[in-house]
Amino acid sequence: MNAPSKRAIATEFLQMCARGDVREAYDRHVSPDFTHHNAWFPGDRESLLLAMEQSAQIEPNKAFDIKQVIEGEDRVAVLSQLRRAQGQEYAVVHIARFAGDKIVELWDLGQEVPEDSPNALGMF
Numbered sequence: 001m002n003a004p005s006k007r008a009i010a011t012e013f014l015q016m017c018a019r020g021d022v023r024e025a026y027d028r029h030v031s032p033d034f035t036h037h038n039a040w041f042p043g044d045r046e047s048l049l050l051a052m053e054q055s056a057q058i059e060p061n062k063a064f065d066i067k068q069v070i071e072g073e074d075r076v077a078v079l080s081q082l083r084r085a086q087g088q089e090y091a092v093v094h095i096a097r098f099a100g101d102k103i104v105e106l107w108d109l110g111q112e113v114p115e116d117s118p119n120a121l122g123m124f
Contacts, residue, residue: 003101007069010076010096013103018064018082020056022049031102038108048106061085067124074098081124082110089113091123 004012009029016025026034026049034045041047068079075097082090090110097105113123 005071006074006076006096006098006101007071009098009101010071010078010094010103011066011069013096014066014078014080014094015064017052017056018062020053020060022052022056029103031099031104034102034104034106036106036108038106059085079124081113 013025013029016022016028026045030045030049032045034048035043036045036048037043038048038051041051062085063081063083065081065083066078067081070077075095078094078096080092080094082092084090090112092108092110095107096103111123117123
């Protein structure tokens with residue numbers, strides 16, 4: 001049986017976190033020595049895990065749709081559309097670095113989608 005691709009691991013991790021299965025997602029897909037670059041939290045594994053759990057509890061009705069995935073060597077980039085329960089919409093990019101089949105480092109960037117953009121193509 002073939003091991004899942006990094007693409008499959010990254011997307012499953014993000015989808016699990018978005019639906020509130022944060023701890024299981026971390027147990028399954030994240031290395032114990034994981035680090036991240038989210039500017040709002042300390043850079044360790046546990047800090048981001050707890051922040052993601054709290055977010056899922058506070059806002060369980062958000063929608064997360066993956067629009068594009070790019071895989072190359074030890075990295076996977078995922079472009080997603082996040083719709084918050086209050087109606088705000090965001091374009092989000094996650095970049096995951098892998099060691100073997102585990103995510104060891106994560107970057108995330110987000111931009112609010114403007115309601116009245118002059119770009120007819122949109123952000124997705």
